[in-house]
Amino acid sequence: MHSDHDTTLVLLAALLCTFGSWVITNLYRHALKQTPRQALLWYLMTAVTSGIAIWCTHFIAILAYQPDAPVSFDLGLTFTSLVIAILGCTIGILIAGMFRLWVTTVLGGVILGLSISAMHYTGMVAYRVEGIIHWDKNYLIASVLLAMVFSTVALFFGAQNHRYSTLKMTLAFALAIVGLHFTGMVAFQVTPTTLMGGYSNPDEFKLLALVIAGTAAMIVLGGLFTYFIENRTRMENIVELREARDEARNASRAKSEFMSVLSHELRTPLTIINGYASFLTNLKGHTIAKLKPNEPISKVHFDDLGDQTERYGGRIKSAGDHLLTIINEILDYTSIELNSIKLNKTSFQAGDLLAELEEQFQGLAKEKQSLIEIEFDAFNVLADRGRCKQILINLLGNALKFSSASNIRMRAKMIGETCRLEIEDNGCGMPKEDLERIFQAFIQAESATKSADGGTGLGLAISKKLAAAHDGDIHVESTIGSGTKFTVDLPNCAFIVEVEKARVAA
Incomplete structure (x- = not known):
């Protein structure tokens, strides 16, 4: 290599060549991962970046050469060399990248x-x-x-998925550019026609080299920035797709578990209904069969028969009510999912609703050895009373069935124009991870799935959507071993009428 080079410009050219090669490598390897249509755009970006980086490296290295004679540049041919670099890189990269065969890579x-x-x-x-x-x-x-050997080797490294493939392609591509230039410069020998000892070309050449290096760096950085933005977007999309996939899997698993629970929940009351219906069908025959020969049916027999019929009928009704509740929950959830829920808003007293629910659940509360208490402010609510009752039935029913609580409190408060309904128990509580999933359809907390009372896993999901239909929401707080508190907020629903004010004053 000639010794008469400007070391500063040589180092600048080497730095631009290395950085450009690294960016080109990342762009090319990124293009290989895209679909054919998307890859075409990335190959073109890679080619343009390659051509500009190579040409700028060459031009700066040419300016670094300081012969003992005046020099100048033919602008037309100089620009032609840039076009050759871009077009040649485009053809080579497209052939190697689009077909991805070893022959096309060579x-x-x-x-x-x-x-x-x-x-x-x-x-x-x-x-x-x-x-x-x-x-x-x-x-x-x-x-x-x-140039040909190292360029081919670089493309082969770029197509691999090894740990150091990016580094190998960067080094090979940089060697192709540097090796060509400086070996070519060794081939270039100048004998000045006039001895001009100590002649040096104008300092403007160094300034021109810096301007070209800065321009090239900006263009290469633009390609790198585009790559980082697109790659980050792609990674975010991958994360979103993975999350969506996991959610779909969880939903599918939850629905499968729901179908298993539902089949059990439906089969149990149907079995009870069929069993007692069969008893009723054969009750007369069994009663007659127990009579002695020529023994008439007396009032005693009639009373016994009536008692048994009433008992069996009550169990059939209980099982039928349970079955109807399950079917209603499924139909309600389906209607809500189809956005076909309709609210029938009327004015009612919050305290009356709590008292009605307390009376309705007294039997279950005694069975579970729980005490239900109600606390309420004197105010009216403008909402769908049936839907509000349905929300509280789901919450209160869950507290009785699954919490093992000895005390359950229902509260109704007026906070501004917001109606706040609370169900709080002192039962077993729930872990934090369950609090984020219990409002999802077909999901039950761990403690609920182990309960003999079962359930479809739709109650809380329905309640959440019913609250949302009133422009409200449901929140839950729970501590293991201390209990759980559900809060239902219905904004712009609470008000006090003049009659109620007078009654409270009296």
Whole structure:
């Protein structure tokens, strides 16, 4: 290599070459992962970035060469060398990337190497120096071979998925550019026509090199920035798709579990209904069969028969009510999902609703050895009373069935114009991870799934949507071993009428 080079500009060219090669490598490897239509755009971006980075590296390195003779540049040929670099890189990268065969990779590498060589030597022809120029053909051929070999090797490394593939392609591509240029410069020998000892070219050449380096860096950084933005967006999309996949899997698993629970929940009351219906069908025959010969049916027999019929009928009704509740929950949830829920808003007293529910659940409360207490402010609510009752039935029913609580409190408060309904128990509580999932359809907390009372897992999901239909929401707080508190807020629903004020004053 010639010794008469500006070291600063040589280092600048090397730095631009290395950085450009790294960006080109990332763009090319990113393009290989895209669909054919998306990859085409990324290959074109890679090619343009490659052509500009290679040409700028070459031009800065040319400016670093300081012969003892005046020099100038043919602007037309200089611009042509840039076009050759971009077009050659485009053809080589497209052939190697779009087909992805070893044959096309070799062909693309050869074209890429030849385009770098053509750019270099077109630029050298555009380099006008006052002196006699001599070319060493051996070095010239060697420079072209180096460009083709290292370009091909770089494309092969880029197509691999090994740990250091990016580093290998970067180094190979940088060697293709640097090896071609400086081997080609060794082939370029100048003998000045007039001895001009100590001559140096204008300082403007160094300024021009810095401007070109800055422009190239901005273009390369633009390609790198685009790559980072697109890659980050792609990774975010992948994360979202994974989350959606996991949610779909969880939903599918929850629905499968729901179908298993539902089949049990439906089969149990149906079995009870069929069993007692069968008893009723054969009750008369069994009663007659127990009579002695010629023994008439007396009032005693009639009373016994009536008692048994009443008992069996009560159990059938209880099982039928349970079955109807399950079916209603499924139909309600389906209607809500189809956004076909309709509210029938009327004015009612919150305290009356709590008292009605307390009376309705006294039997279950005694069975569970729980005490229900109610606390309420004197105010009216403008809402769908049936839907509000349904929300509280779901919450109170869950507290009785699943919490093992000895005390359950229902409260109704007026906070501004918001109606706040609370169900609080001192039962077993729930872990934090369950609090985030209990409002999802078909989901039950762990403690509920182990309960003999079962359930469909739709009650809380329905309650959440019913509250939302009133522009409200449901919140839950729970501590393991201390209990659970559900809060239902219905905004713009609470008010006090004049009659109520007078009654409270009296």
